Amino acid sequence: MKKVSVTERRQIENEMIFRRANEVVGDKLDEIDALHIEYGHPMLVRSDDILLQFKCECSDENCEARIPIKLSIYQKIHQNRDAFIVMLKHQVNKIEKVILTEDEYSVVEKNNSTAEPGDTLNKTSIDNS
Numbered sequence: 138m139k140k141v142s143v144t145e146r147r148q149i150e151n152e153m154i155f156r157r158a159n160e161v162v163g164d165k166l167d168e169i170d171a172l173h174i175e176y177g178h179p180m181l182v183r184s185d186d187i188l189l190q191f192k193c194e195c196s197d198e199n200c201e202a203r204i205p206i207k208l209s210i211y212q213k214i215h216q217n218r219d220a221f222i223v224m225l226k227h228q229v230n231k232i233e234k235v236i237l238t239e240d241e242y243s244v245v246e247k248n249n250s251t252a253e254p255g256d257t258l259n260k261t262s263i264d265n266s
């Protein structure tokens with residue numbers, strides 16, 4: 138695999154961290170829905186198509202942009218583990234290429250498919266408890 142500079146590595150890691158944070162949001166909603174069914178409140182289960190404000194998954198660690206995407210679409214895009222959802226023009230051409238552009242966001246894919254280094258991922262500030 139081609140050598141990745143420290144800056145590029147950091148940019149790629151930021152994107153993975155942001156995506157992880159978004160996935161936690163999606164997982165939590167699925168969990169809550171499962172609880173509604175378990176407790177006999179199926180009418181409280183959300184439809185998959187609620188619009189959520191997902192965090193921009195670009196490489197800028199200070200980016201505060203939110204992207205409105207329906208949960209079902211978000212999850213579908215991320216079935217591709219190399220895909221990241223970013224605001225329009227937030228892609229960094231050096232490390233990724235745009236594979237899809239919608240009105241509100243672009244989907245980018247890493248140039249050299251950098252495998253997610255599982256356990257070595259930087260710690261995030263997400264409270265999982």
Ligand SMILES: [Zn+2]
Nearest residue numbers: 193195200227
């Ligand atoms: Zn961004």
